[in-house]
Amino acid sequence: MxxxxxxxxxxxxxxxxxxxxxxxxxxxxxxxxxxxRATMDVDIPSPDPRRPGAGLLTELGPDWYGEAKMIRDHxxxxxxxxxxxxxSGQKFDIFPAVQPFHASExxxxxxxxxxxxxxxxxxxxxxxxDIILAKLQWYAAGGEVPERQWPT
Numbered sequence: 627m628x629x630x631x632x633x634x635x636x637x638x639x640x641x642x643x644x645x646x647x648x649x650x651x652x653x654x655x656x657x658x659x660x661x662x663r664a665t666m667d668v669d670i671p672s673p674d675p676r677r678p679g680a681g682l683l684t685e686l687g688p689d690w691y692g693e694a695k696m697i698r699d700h701x702x703x704x705x706x707x708x709x710x711x712x713x714s715g716q717k718f719d720i721f722p723a724v725q726p727f728h729a730s731e732x733x734x735x736x737x738x739x740x741x742x743x744x745x746x747x748x749x750x751x752x753x754x755x756d757i758i759l760a761k762l763q764w765y766a767a768g769g770e771v772p773e774r775q776w777p778t
Contacts, residue, residue, distance in 0.1 A: 629714030631742035637670070637709065637718055638749055640685035649735040649750040651760060652719070658738045659754040669719050682709075689713050727763070731756045 634650075641648040650658070652669030683692050691710040700707040701722050709718045723732060735750040752760065 628742045628744050629711075629716055631740070631745050631747060633711035633714050633716035633718070634740070634749070635745070635747055636686060636690070636711065638747065640682050641670075643685045644681045646682070647732050647750075649732055649752050650738075651721075651731075651752045651757065655752045656754075656757050658740065658751050659757070669721065727759065731760070 638648070648670050649655075650670060654669070683690065683694055683697070686692070686709065689712055691712050692708070697707050704722050704724045706719050706721045709720060710716070711718075721728075723729060731752055732750075734753050734756060736753065737748050738751040740747045740749060
C-alpha cells in the first residue's frame with residue numbers, strides 16, 4: 627500500500643470519527659490543483675481548539691505518534707501540533723483554525739479525488755486561492771523572511 631495514501635486515509639477517517647471538520651492544505655493541496663510542491667508533511671487546518679485531541683489519538687491507534695497533553699496544550703494556545711504515522715514516517719501538521727479566514731477556508735473547501743497507485747481518496751481540499759492566501763499569511767507572520775513559505 628502507498629504510504630501516503632494509507633496514512634492520509636487513516637487521519638481523514640479519524641477526523642470524521644471524532645466529527646471535527648478538516649481540509650487538506652499546503653503542498654498536497656497545491657499539487658491537487660496542479661502546482662506540484664514537495665514537502666515532507668501534510669498540512670491540515672482543523673477547527674475548534676477547545677476540543678481535546680485525545681479522541682483523535684484514540685481513533686488513530688497505536689501506529690501513530692502524538693501526545694495527548696501536548697495536543698491539548700497546543701490547541702489551547704492556538705498552535706499547530708504534529709501527528710506522525712510511525713509505519714510510513716508521514717508527518718501531518720494540524721493547525722487549529724482560530725481565525726475567521728480559517729472558518730471561511732473550511733466552508734470553501736471542495737472534495738477532490740486523489741488517485742494513488744492503490745486507492746482513490748476523496749477529501750476536502752483548500753481552494754487554490756486559499757492556498758495562496760494561507761502561504762501569504764505564513765510569510766507575513768514569519769517577518770517576510772522564510773522563502774520556503776513564499777508561493778512559487
